[in-house]
Amino acid sequence: MAIKVGVIGAKGRVGSAVVEGVGEEQDLELVAEIDKDDELTQLTDAGAEVIVDFTTPNVVMDNLEFCIRNGIHCVVGTTGFDDERYDQVRAWCKENPEVGVLIAPNFAISAVLTMVFARQAAKFFDSAEVVEYHHPNKLDAPSGTVVKTARGIAEARREAGLDAMPDATEQALDGSRGADVDGVHVHAVRMTGMVAHEDVIFGTRDQSLTIRQDSYGRTSFVPGVVTGIRNVADNPGLTVGLDKYLGL
Amino acid sequence: MAIKVGVIGAKGRVGSAVVEGVGEEQDLELVAEIDKDDELTQLTDAGAEVIVDFTTPNVVMDNLEFCIRNGIHCVVGTTGFDDERYDQVRAWCKENPEVGVLIAPNFAISAVLTMVFARQAAKFFDSAEVVEYHHPNKLDAPSGTVVKTARGIAEARREAGLDAMPDATEQALDGSRGADVDGVHVHAVRMTGMVAHEDVIFGTRDQSLTIRQDSYGRTSFVPGVVTGIRNVADNPGLTVGLDKYLGL
Amino acid sequence: MAIKVGVIGAKGRVGSAVVEGVGEEQDLELVAEIDKDDELTQLTDAGAEVIVDFTTPNVVMDNLEFCIRNGIHCVVGTTGFDDERYDQVRAWCKENPEVGVLIAPNFAISAVLTMVFARQAAKFFDSAEVVEYHHPNKLDAPSGTVVKTARGIAEARREAGLDAMPDATEQALDGSRGADVDGVHVHAVRMTGMVAHEDVIFGTRDQSLTIRQDSYGRTSFVPGVVTGIRNVADNPGLTVGLDKYLGL
């Protein structure tokens, strides 16, 4: 039997892509689309088993409280969570121990895998650097994903007791060696026409390993959300990060 | 204290690179170099704790019997092992249960990781293909490594219950879609100047993930052999494949 | 003063992107949008100096006759031209010698440059192969662009008197070495999420050169059409192929 899914924020750019994505899966049934002026009771009326929430920081907590208390599992891509909020969600989950809640900053499955593999590979290589490529309208450099990836690499190297990376550079044009994120050099390219792309590069004797992630469009989060919907009921309590669901 | 290492086949192309590589590591001490006309007792005389064997199918079994019976751990890159040989090694190990033996077809750590990551990633993507690039003197196409990678992907897809990959091709020039290895399309490029390179490409909605492996020279197996030497004593019995040592 | 542009086929998928693209350029002014039920005289009424035609084989010739006879330059991306049609266009141009007509099968400037550079580079390398990557809904393999690129490489090699490429392959899985297009091996990958991508790879002693073209979206032809509009008046008579306008 299909899983009954409700989407909160169903008319937003992301939410509407989720609505469409859910509609394409045979094992998922869309039973409710909630937007700003709709009542959350539509979810219970429709018998939703899982909700997907891509809304805003100021409404997401109310949504979660309602759903958890009504035994509805939650897959959440809304931003703005901090420790205090996580603790609140954990408290609600404690009172409803059968409910699963997945909160993830990134649902693009290729980006999540890149981060996981980068952390796994880090200890086997002398060198590691990251190059990211985005459209030129992006406001920050490097991307948050890449900073996180670099920190994961740095942490794995520390845990493995690796030395600093070899680098004999004596004369460098300012900026040419990139930004230093915990000892990992990170470079950001801005290029008209590109969307979002990332190379995590590792090198050791006579070889390199590159993990390349390409996003070509704006709905790359959909497969990750679908993975979340399918697995959230089997993961009671709060889970932060889609990687926990990937079984790696 | 440094691990005492003996190299069998020390004057061969591979063996001499191992000798050099061992010499560069502070936690390893080279105590014996054995080649064709040397006695294996040099290993016991020198107090070797681990041997590395890159020799030939017709002598490797004698080497292993001697070492295992003398309590020396073995890291083996020699080819030609089949089930019968593995069983023989297991029998010797049973009599000497503290001894570890690692036999691996591929010690290039980036290639081994590529295979492991490919298997892990496979179930999350609709499409997967492999492109390998080698120098034009290579006799077989595609490479054995790539066939193995493709089989791993196919197996992971089957286990996850994935459908066949989408492919609407109606008109194709013969060969343009590559070779079919268990449903995974595999392409082999032959290019003067190149050494050995591999792209494992996965795609799903609006995104792709590429795991790229580059070998630039002939000593890319050295870091993997060193990893083997460091870990073989902690892995008693027979282990086939370097991936088992990587803790992934 | 801005160039006055009319778009024929203005409501089609391609035509509407041209309309939008022309609107973004300060030196171009959109003066007429013609679709199925509109009269071509709107073009003359509006004083169009250049038209862009992305229509269908069965109406394009009438459009061209009207425009050329009225002194309007033409930039044409419609398909279905053969020698007979080119001769007819040349005949009309002969009667109106000041009019320029550009007919091009491909307006994606990065794809056109890839083809030009591939032809230029070919004679300096021992090996050359092409790998193309497309979404899995594509019906033909390899793409027409890639076949053309391969033929250009083969022709340049013949003109330079190069030998056949080195290839020692003795054992090959069927299809693994790709399709043979005039001696150039061509490989086609089909991958969910991808759009249209091409690697033209050249190799010689200890080095390779790769020309990579990526299309990320469906309006990659717009910059080429704009280049066509700006230059067509300076190129009287029939020109086939955007490359002739690039001054390379």
Add this chain to the structure above:
Amino acid sequence: MAIKVGVIGAKGRVGSAVVEGVGEEQDLELVAEIDKDDELTQLTDAGAEVIVDFTTPNVVMDNLEFCIRNGIHCVVGTTGFDDERYDQVRAWCKENPEVGVLIAPNFAISAVLTMVFARQAAKFFDSAEVVEYHHPNKLDAPSGTVVKTARGIAEARREAGLDAMPDATEQALDGSRGADVDGVHVHAVRMTGMVAHEDVIFGTRDQSLTIRQDSYGRTSFVPGVVTGIRNVADNPGLTVGLDKYLGL
């Protein structure tokens, strides 16, 4: 008939690769190998028609004077040339107008083509950046080749009257956007195992073009030197840069 070639600096790392490379070509005949203690008259005695000079700044001018005065064409990869030295060579050539002299800072044909194509492509794209990858023992960042490539792109953009590249970056980690070379952002990666690699990336609406150059070994200059030897007699006078011989 084969061209008679002398190599000066024949025992140096580069010179000995040239000796070997010349030996592999059927249309070239090695007639003299000169090193430190040898007399240049060996060249005239052996009837050398072309010399290759990979020596040092302090001896190259004497070598050139001798060869030019004796009617021997010169292919020169030695460094340290400035305007004064070029003028001196031109003066010798004026007295011996049939002699050709090629002085080039870079004989790796793929690197030279990358620079030429980058300059040709520059004016058709909104964005352009360069990423280079080298082994970690390199002392300078970015490489001289890449700085030159970036300057060529900047010059081509200026000549075409292009605006500054789009870049909305507001918050950037220091160095993340690379070094600014005449407005072109340049990034340098240092990676154990790598040799010398370069990506020149161009982007415009919905597309990008990447020219990638890979050096896998230390003899990548040989094909360019051979091209020089074959063409120098047909190019009397001083030529600076191998690109002039490529007929592009």
